[in-house]
Structures are given as structure tokens and as C-alpha cells.
Amino acid sequence: RYDSLLLVTEDKNIRDEMMSRYGADCKCSKQKELEYSGGRLSTYIDKLTTSDRVSMGRDYLKSIIMLTMCDAVICGQTSGSVAMFMLPNKWQDYYVFELGMRQ
Numbered sequence: 564r565y566d567s568l569l570l571v572t573e574d575k576n577i578r579d580e581m582m583s584r585y586g587a588d589c590k591c592s593k594q595k596e597l598e599y600s601g602g603r604l605s606t607y608i609d610k611l612t613t614s615d616r617v618s619m620g621r622d623y624l625k626s627i628i629m630l631t632m633c634d635a636v637i638c639g640q641t642s643g644s645v646a647m648f649m650l651p652n653k654w655q656d657y658y659v660f661e662l663g664m665r666q
Contacts, residue, residue: 592626
């Protein structure tokens, strides 16, 4: 059992649901929130300024580093999780789940 959890996601719907369920026990990383509607991204990344993109990339890298400092990790198969597994960490346990669709 862990005292709290660190949620790293840019998906606003997931963030809202986790905060509603776990309240103060759920800590969220600082990342730009993206919204999905009907399975489609409703925040268009291609309309972000260069400064916004750099800031999002920096926050993403900070989140990956923060996850290596946790006691355990649950993650999906993403480029960020691949990078995270290459870094030194202090995990006692981890679980990687398959998320998304294969064609």
C-alpha cells in the first residue's frame, strides 16, 4: 500500500476522474492538459506556439524524471515509458499495460 500517487497524464478527463476518486492522495505533474471528445483529440497541438511546444516538452521530461523517483510505477507502452525505463530508478515494483488499438 502506498500513501499517495503521482499521476502523469496530459488527458484532462483522466486527470479529473483520478482527482475525484483519490482527492488529496493524488498528486499531478504539471503538464498542459489536452481534451479528447469521442475518441478524438479536441485540443490541436499543431496550433500551439513554439514557446508552448518547448514548455510542453520540458514538462514532459520533468514528469519522466519524477516517475523514476517513485516507489512503484504503472504505465502504458509509450515513448515516455521507454525513456523512463532507461533511467536509474528506485522502483520496488512496476506494471506496464497495453493501451490503445493495434491494426
